[in-house]
Amino acid sequence: MELVIDGKALNHVLPDPGLRRSLALLCSRGVAWCSRVMKSYTRGRQLLKAPIMLSIGDGANDVAMLQAADVGVGLMGREGRQAANSADYVLPNFRHLIPLLFVHGSLCRHRLARLASYSFYKNVAFWAVLFAFQPFCGWSGQAIVDDISAAVYNVVFTALPILMFALLDRHAPDADLLATPRLYQARGAALASSEFWMSGVLLGLAH
Structure with missing residues (x-):
């Protein structure tokens, strides 16, 4: 379903509590907000109460919007580099946005979840x-490991596995990630799932 609301319609919706609730319900599963006015973007964010907002812009008039969003993506267009200089990520063309979100974003999310799990595992x-x-x-607190080995445990002994994992691991091919955006959501709850407690805590105790 696609919902298009222009500025006049938004000015009509915002003063009415019932219409605001209806609009928020319609947009509860995700929304793409297209606005040329920063005030409209800010009011829309307050209305939707979205936890994370991503904004895309290519001109100087988009700088404030890029800075207000949680993640700003600037496009290097004909209007100069003001948007690119103010964004978190810079893309040469709009067509690179989908790979940024569903390939690089999914891989980053997957690897960060594994990093947190691995950090718990090695320390446990x-x-x-x-x-x-x-x-x-005799419960005296004496350590079985010497001080030097304990100091380099996190820096040297356990750094290489997670480094190689971050460089080489891919939970799905790029083509599958692009064709199936649902895979991005499938990895979203990795830190809150039983897999995290099994691989991060219980496996560390077992070893």
């Missing part, structure tokens, strides 16, 4: 060894 595993040694030293 290290802590479990220290805790398991305590009954044998």
